[in-house]
Amino acid sequence: MVKLLDVTLRDGGYTNSFQFEQQVAIDIVDSLHQAGIDYIEIGYRNGPEEGPTKLGLSARVNRDYIHAIRTHVPGAKIVVMLHPHNISEQDLLELKEFNINVVRICIRSDNLQNGLSVIRSAKQQGLFVSANFVRVTYLSPLQIREWMLQAEAAGADWVYFADSNGHMVPDQVKEYAEIFKKVLQIPVGFHAHHNLSLGLTNTLAAIESGIDIIDASLRGLGKGAGNLPTEVYVSYLERMNIKHNYDLVSILKTAEYLENNVMHRPMYLTTRDLMFGMANFSNDFINPVMHEAATQDVSWQQLTLNLSKRKPIKPVFEEIKAVVADIKSLDKILAPTLEERSL
Amino acid sequence: MVKLLDVTLRDGGYTNSFQFEQQVAIDIVDSLHQAGIDYIEIGYRNGPEEGPTKLGLSARVNRDYIHAIRTHVPGAKIVVMLHPHNISEQDLLELKEFNINVVRICIRSDNLQNGLSVIRSAKQQGLFVSANFVRVTYLSPLQIREWMLQAEAAGADWVYFADSNGHMVPDQVKEYAEIFKKVLQIPVGFHAHHNLSLGLTNTLAAIESGIDIIDASLRGLGKGAGNLPTEVYVSYLERMNIKHNYDLVSILKTAEYLENNVMHRPMYLTTRDLMFGMANFSNDFINPVMHEAATQDVSWQQLTLNLSKRKPIKPVFEEIKAVVADIKSLDKILAPTLEERSL
Incomplete structure (x- = not known):
């Protein structure tokens, strides 16, 4: 069964400078957890690579924020994303201390060695690590596969590929996914963007190619054109009579809560x-x-x-x-x- | 080469009670024509089946409206949609008089005989007729094929199938399209809706199955979740290096003009x-x-x-x-x- 990782509080933060109120973040994590979402990403530790300068809670993921979420939703599988250039051993220690279930490390062609080094450190701290390769359409799948193998050798528990530019089409997603799945021992994830209105279709192509984890966000909240909406994915499973463990009604209500109380404007394809x-x-x-x-x-x-x-x-x-x-x-x-x- | 039929002024009218200013309608038709769009639908003759009660120009398609568009954009291939229950011989005569290039007749299971009768009348007037079968997900493809064959026998020049409820998925579109293409001598068209965020994907599935004409609208403007956006389809052709005759920059500018001056809100998937x-x-x-x-x-x-x-x-x-x-x-x-x- 493919796992679903919700990135609303992380990728969605690009639309509101990561200014989610703490109670809103708790409510979203709580609702998604109760609705059966497998993994819930709560933000970037120490900020995104670029972005607005005045950043809120989910761009920092400090002790108080993690503590509040952990206390209120102890059972949720919590994910935090980080960039290799600004992470210390102390940060990793704290993420471990609060029992963060997955740390995801953004890796590009220009920070590969640094990324591998953070993977090794995080593993030494006993963290569960995903190596997330971003902007993959700048590179050939064989090039990325080579780096994924290095990440696996460094101890990564998952690898991910992200269509950060929203440029991929389904056959291309399949090509990449199949090349990765052929050699990697660890699970492979896929993160879609919706620039060509193919968020769902590309994700389904990845699943068809044997991918293990997918990203989505409520109402598609995310950078640029946004992501595959969590509620669209689950509605599709329902439409196709595919067995799943998600509570669609609860997901829809959480999506509407977000739309009515947090979002500045609906995500639509500009x-x-x-x-x-x-x-x-x-x-x-x-x-x-x-x-x-x-x-x-x-x-x-x-x-x-x-x-x-x-x-x-x-x-x-x-x-x-x-x-x-x-x-x-x-x-x-x-x-x-x-x-x-x-x- | 698949033909592209823009339905902005017709299907998009559901979002603004068909209240397009005459000059706006002329400008849209003119720009789409100059951008190489094959067919441009300007509205419903005598109103849509249901909808708001106070309806504007493109829900009536009266003499003045047609005349203005014909005069300003003589070269465009103009399409008008109609419902069988409220069309007279006089209406058909007028549509012929103004050299309407295609009349499309909405046909459902409960108005088939009436629809066939209008096809025969329109053909007698010398009109080019498309038989548009709507809400096809209530029916089996074999049932619809049977009716399409009757429409063909009545003289229809095209048949269309419309996913009016936005319920179709790509494999289903292919199943329907292939069944239709196997027996029909005349071109077959497809009209997608975007409720499952599959507007582009379903349209591409139809094209892969040999469909001849597709519908789209600027910014996706249309009933409910709206349609495949015209600019998304043409951007996809560009993305895939598929040869086409459309001026993407001009289409984008027309889409933005519509968004900024006509649309009450962006189309997004509620x-x-x-x-x-x-x-x-x-x-x-x-x-x-x-x-x-x-x-x-x-x-x-x-x-x-x-x-x-x-x-x-x-x-x-x-x-x-x-x-x-x-x-x-x-x-x-x-x-x-x-x-x-x-x-």
Whole structure:
């Protein structure tokens, strides 16, 4: 049976600067636990990699916060995410002290050695460790598999791959998942994003390929286009008469509570998130792309589309400028034949 | 090459009582036409089957409205939808007079003979006719195929099947599409709804099964959970390097214009639309279900879930009452052991 890990309080924190009230966090964890959700992520220890500067409870995961959740919901399997660059032995000790069930370590190509080192430290403290490989669409599945094997050798209990840019399509998810499952002894997880409106479909493709754990969040709350909504996944299981242990009614009510009391706006697919997913661009590039489009008077839609045609790509400032220049010179040639449209 | 039919002004009208300003309708048709969209639906002639009582331009499709669109965008392939029960020969004559390119006739199990009769009349007037079979998840694909063959024999130029309740999953779409494609000589179209967040995935399944035409709308604007967004479909083609003739940048800008100037709220998947899709319930049952839940003090989520377990189902009032009674008697038995939760 595939396990379900809810990331509302962690990934969802990007939408509200991680400002969940402590009682709200307790209520969400309590409700999800009682509804049978297998694992519940409560935030980042010591902050996300990037993000807003004034961050709330679930971006810090300090003693008081963990203690409150642990006290009120002793039976829940609690997950905390961390970044290798800002974690001390003392942090790991505290996570162990409060019996955090899983620590997830974000690993990218540029922090692999640091990530492996944190895996080893966390294992020495007796923690259960997931090595989460993010932004996997920048890399080949064989490259990531090689790193996953290193994580496994370093003691990781799980590995995960995350479609951080929301660029994956189902056949690609299958390709990655099957390559990973073929060689890894430990469970493999998958984290989808919804930029191409394929959050559920990509997750189902991963499950079909034998994946062991999936991520989801209430109402899809998450960075950019957001995640597969927890309630959509469970409704799908219900729709397909797939046996499950989740209380759908309770999950729906918790989702609605979140929507009515916490969320600033519903998660919906904006055209920007759609285009950034199509183009395989990280959210990190929103500011430079939008800024250059605005100041150079080209449309960000055209700029994103033209940039995407140079894939595989991580747009850097020079490249953005070059594409802007291309668009402008083309505009100049075409200008006399173009009429201004009413839209 | 699969053809793309945009239904923004027709299906999207359910979200704003069909109150598109005439200039807005012209601008949308013009922009979509210039962006290469194959067919553009401008509304219902003589109103939708149900819906709000004060209806705007695109629910009537009168002479002035058609004339304005035809005059400003002479090259666009214009589509009008109609219901068999309220269409006269005079209506058909007028649609022909203004060179409407396709008339689509909504057909359900209870109006088949009337629908076939309108197909024959429309063909006699020289119109190009699509027979659109709606709410297909109430019926077996073989049953619908039988009716499609009758529509073909009556002169229909296309047939369509619509997942009006948003209940279909990709394998089911394929099953239906393949059964239809095997025997029909004329093109087959598919109209998705997004209740299970499968609008794109179901449409791709239909295309994989050889379907000829698909429906979509800008920003997903449509009844209930809405449709596959036109810009999502075209972004997907771009993402997959599938050759197409659409101008994505222009489509995105038109989608944003609609979002900023016409839409009352973004289309997003509400928990109610999710559950109604899961349960295979038409929007027509929202009022009785929600009313009975509210007055009988049971949760609509539990009521919908329990009703859905009696599928295949069109919930009627007696059935809703019976399920409410079941829930209440179970509540009574469990009540002493249940604690009130904070959520």
